[in-house]
Amino acid sequence: MRPVSIDDSRSAATSLLITIDGPAGAGKTTVSRLLAEQLQYRYLDTGALYRSVAYSILINNIDFEDDAALTAHLKEFDLTHRADKNGFRLLWKDRDITDQIRTPEISMMASAVSAKPAVRNFLLGMQREMGNGKALVCEGRDMGTVIFPEADIKFFLDADPHVRACRRYKEMPPKTAVTLKDISRDMLQRDQNDSRRALAPLKPAGDAIRIDCTHIDPQAVVGQMMACIVSMLKNRSR
Numbered sequence: 001m002r003p004v005s006i007d008d009s010r011s012a013a014t015s016l017l018i019t020i021d022g023p024a025g026a027g028k029t030t031v032s033r034l035l036a037e038q039l040q041y042r043y044l045d046t047g048a049l050y051r052s053v054a055y056s057i058l059i060n061n062i063d064f065e066d067d068a069a070l071t072a073h074l075k076e077f078d079l080t081h082r083a084d085k086n087g088f089r090l091l092w093k094d095r096d097i098t099d100q101i102r103t104p105e106i107s108m109m110a111s112a113v114s115a116k117p118a119v120r121n122f123l124l125g126m127q128r129e130m131g132n133g134k135a136l137v138c139e140g141r142d143m144g145t146v147i148f149p150e151a152d153i154k155f156f157l158d159a160d161p162h163v164r165a166c167r168r169y170k171e172m173p174p175k176t177a178v179t180l181k182d183i184s185r186d187m188l189q190r191d192q193n194d195s196r197r198a199l200a201p202l203k204p205a206g207d208a209i210r211i212d213c214t215h216i217d218p219q220a221v222v223g224q225m226m227a228c229i230v231s232m233l234k235n236r237s238r
Contacts, residue, residue: 015133015134016039016041016134016135016229017131017134017136017148017151018035018039018136018155018229019140019143019144019148019153020035020140020154021143021208022141022158023190023194024190025167025187026158026164027167027213027218028139029045029139030218031157031213032045034218034219035222035226036137038222039229042136042137043136044130044131044136044138046123046138046147047139047140050123051102051106052079053074053077053079053119053122054101054112055097055109056073056077056092057109057113058106058109064119067116070116071118074122078093078094102171104183108190111190111194114194115193115199120199120200124147128148131148134152141202142200142202144156144205144207145200145204145205146200152232153209153232154207155210155228156204156209156210157210157213157221158213159212161187162184165183165184165187166180169183209225209228
């Protein structure tokens, strides 16, 4: 069977803003990249922005609970990005940190700092600027609820916690000292932190399409998404 294409909507020139939210390990990154590639859209991993802030805080030994110190640090935070085949690379002080921010320690720190209003306000403008012009697939935890509530179509991915932990464990670098038990524990804690925080908690947007990824592979998830996108565009054209 021929895969669903956006051309099926008879609106190939349409530029959409698509959000994909969900907890860690749900498959957001893989699915977002595949969907962006199929649509020939740009891809934005907003979680990487928070990880970059967390990385700089750790490197500079900043007390992120000290609002004054955090605000002062953000004023000097020099983060830029450049496009590449996988979306973009992040450069902090002209140093590529894209790979260094993918550690459990940075993940937990990113969850903590993302609850800080100063950090969220700092990154809000950057994220929205990246969304100008649409033709973008962006993933995160509050893309469809806070950053881009006007998005054309919103998805929320989820999966069984054990499956999510196993997926994240397989992504760890070889010879890592982190165990599956460690990742399961940290992931549960991060889920609780992200879902219970008062500022921009992790939750599906009211109009988000929810997809359970526990038993389906990324290509199948993208297939479901494409079917939803094509259906939406056909309804718009009526």
